[in-house]
Amino acid sequence: MTDSSQSPDLETMRHSCAHVMAAAIQTLWPKAQFGVGPTTENGFYYDVLVDSNITEDDLARIETAMRKIRKKKHRFVRSTVPTDDAIALMQTQDQPFKVDLLELLKNKGSTAIEKALDDDKAAAVETDASGQPTVTLYQTGDFTDLCRGPHVAHSGEIGQFKLHKLAGAYWRGDEKNPQLQRIYGLCFAEKAQLEAEIERLEQLKLRDHRRLAKILKIYHFEDEIGRGLPLWLPAGMTIRQELEYLAQRYEREDGYVNVATPHIAKASLYHKSGHLPYYKEDMYNPIELDNEDYYLRPMNCPHHHMVYRSEPRSYRDLPVRISEWGQVYRYEKSGALNGLMRVRGFCMNDAHIYCRYDQVKEEFQKVIALHARYYQLFDIEDFKMILALPDHDKANKYSDDKENWEKTATTIREAMDEMGFPYEEEEGEAAFYGPKIDFIIKSALGTEYTISTCQLDFMAPCRFSLDYRGESGEQEPVLVIHRAPLGTHERFIAFLLEHYGGNFPTWLAPCQVKIIPISDRHCEYARRVHDALFATNVQCATGGIRSETDLSNERMQKKIRNAQIEKVPYMVVIGDQEVESDTITVRLRDGSALNSIPVSAFIDRLKTEIEQRTTIETASSEGE
Ligand SMILES: [Zn+2]
Ligand SMILES: [Zn+2]
Structure with a gap:
């Protein structure tokens, strides 16, 4: 042995x-x-x-x-x-x-x-x-x-x-x-x-996200609120806002429009969507109001379908791409709850694309390309794509519409093959309404999980009469693509915490610059530096550079150590020499330093780094 x-x-x-x-x-x-x-x-x-x-x-x-x-x-x-x-x-x-x-x-x-x-x-x-x-x-x-x-x-x-x-x-x-x-x-x-x-x-x-989130003050669970319901703290909220800002930019280029829809709806909507009774165990119990049952939504899809149906559509209007960071609620067994990875309420990078059959391949490819764009930005290399197909032996789980199953699966295969993306096929993993591509990523801790899916849906158009007036004047059903490349804030930010080990690239870091005056007489100058960073117009969610000044009574070395523990990308140390020469000394997270540089030069560097979402974080990098 x-x-x-x-x-x-x-x-x-x-x-x-x-x-x-x-x-x-x-x-x-x-x-x-x-x-x-x-x-x-x-x-x-x-x-x-x-x-x-x-x-x-x-x-x-x-x-x-x-x-x-x-x-x-x-x-x-x-x-x-x-x-x-x-x-x-x-x-x-x-x-x-x-x-x-x-x-x-x-x-x-x-x-x-x-x-x-x-x-x-x-x-x-x-x-x-x-x-x-x-x-x-x-x-x-x-x-x-x-x-x-x-x-x-x-x-x-x-x-x-x-x-x-x-x-x-x-x-x-x-x-x-x-x-x-x-x-x-x-x-x-x-x-x-x-x-x-x-x-x-x-x-x-x-690297455990629960440990890092505590140090970085990302989220908090409180018994009085309820298990699996995170409170997003200011630092966590900043990351959410930057991700939303990013998605907004990318989606705008791809022709999406944004909507906002309620977190609850009547039982009848979920009967129509098929969530009731089939998905009932994963939903919260209903709230009774005016003799009617309302449910917290487990998915955003039915609401978006209603937005699509809010006006008549013609073939010329398509595709319609409806996007929303939608808050949903699902009942997870308390034993399954795990930090931000598994929660009972979460916010999804959701969108539904309503298109004609002749448009679906191109739309699907655009969604896959959007995933690729994100993965490149976040340096996600360890991922795989699975084409999830039905298992027709399980007749009660999958609709018997073999023709549509075949047609949609073929579309996905063609779309993927043309783009040259490798994928595996798995039977029995499809959604009940159509085939999908699942994106499985591996966290730094080695766990694999599905971060997002891109699904083709030929059932919702029948259930919700989602159609358009075709060229010949006839009403035709659309096809729906469900997609959420950034998954949920909860799971994606938990992933990013472990992926970066808490060392977020500057554009995502909740605090980008820690200003450290050596003694009280440097505080006035420190404030001026802070104001200059704050006032800089940067294309990002907060509109300016995020800095904090450490006004505690600690010694400089201790202040630097604290900023390092908080994994702040830049530390600006201010002493007599800096005040006299009207410069700053910048320490980077990697230990390198930019000595006695003008504030304006530092601002230029930061602005570029944030707007280009690069991760150049060493003093000796280009331009220095
Ligand atoms: Zn045994
Ligand atoms: Zn959906």
Whole structure:
């Protein structure tokens, strides 16, 4: 067992290590109740419930107990027993979660259990010679677990491990169920690999958007407001405004118009759109008003369709491109909430394009090109595009309009191929109303997620009578493109925080310049510098350069350090020499400096950098 790659052996080792951790926990907390313990990409976890909470300090104790078990080289002993006997056994051992699993297994079969737990090793049901359903149990020392296997031969082969994280997890992911503690462990064949992974995780922690957002004061959650409902603080709002300003510019060039629509609508609108009843579990409960039900909107589309329908359209008017940063609300299980990545209310870079069939390919390409433009600007290189197609075997999920499915999918393939963009195809991932391209990006933390989609929709035009008067005078249905290249402010800004490690390019930085007077007698000059920056006319959301003056009593070095922690791109230090010579000394985030330069030269540099949205941030760059 010395295989060092991500081979099935490593998987087996990690899985076996999870058993050993559970066994160790049982020696320390004899009444511990166990949930499930699957492997992860760098180890494993196990969900447990003990009477006193397991703390960070306990992890070392558990590790010690695991090492003892490793030394003992207990064999993993397999036994096959009738499911009912296993239920009885787990009942006598007071393992209600295992009983729950066994009952799920008995009544619904192993696929249901895998789906419920997202774990393919939880258990499998088979039948013995007499046709009676059986399950497999594995015993390691005194610990017996319900499991499908396979395992390493004995507990001496579980490799190098470290328990590194504690979290809460509701049983079967449902907040109505008891909350267990999830203990995460790392597991590798070799010690050096384990140490490298520990180091990597340390580095990643520093980039976690939740940590950076706290330092940069981007957003705040307050219990009294509600879970998953962020309060955007001034610094976060500045980033939102710059992104909106950017989108406004780019979309204007592409012929979009802006609208503003309400956050709620009557139930009837969502019946028409198909959100009710199909999307109901993801929506907030209705608000009753004048004997009618109103819903917080989970999507902006129906509102935009109503804008399209607000006047008669002719073939000459098309395409109509309706854009809005639209606030929507979706019910996410509280266990799924994660900083800004998963929230219950968010603002989308939404737009809907209404066009004729002969225009759709070009419009689709323009949207893809817009994505490419953004990705280049933000230096996003690690992304992929997926063409999501229907799975026609799932007749209840996808409409049976095969002709339209084929036609729209072909259009997307042609559009993508002409542009030379590589993409993968996936069946069963399409929206219920049409095929789409999903954009998957990888954050600096290595997690992949869908940041945006570009969808073709041939259903909404029927449901909402979205049509136009054709050349021949007949009413014809339009095609709708749904798109949101910058996704939601919440997810995109969380991504940017991790992507840049908090070091935003100057145009996005909430505070662009920190002015640091060395002592009180330099404050007057500092104010003049601030006013000059403030008054500079810059093409950006705030219309001027964003600077703050540090008037605290701290020493200069401390002020500089604080500005560095806040990751401010430029620090302007003002002392006697600067006041006398009417210049400034500028320190950059990378440690380089511009010594004794006129304020006007600094302003020119900043103005160019912000307006061109470049990331030149070293003193020795061009022009210096
Ligand atoms: Zn196992
Ligand atoms: Zn839409």
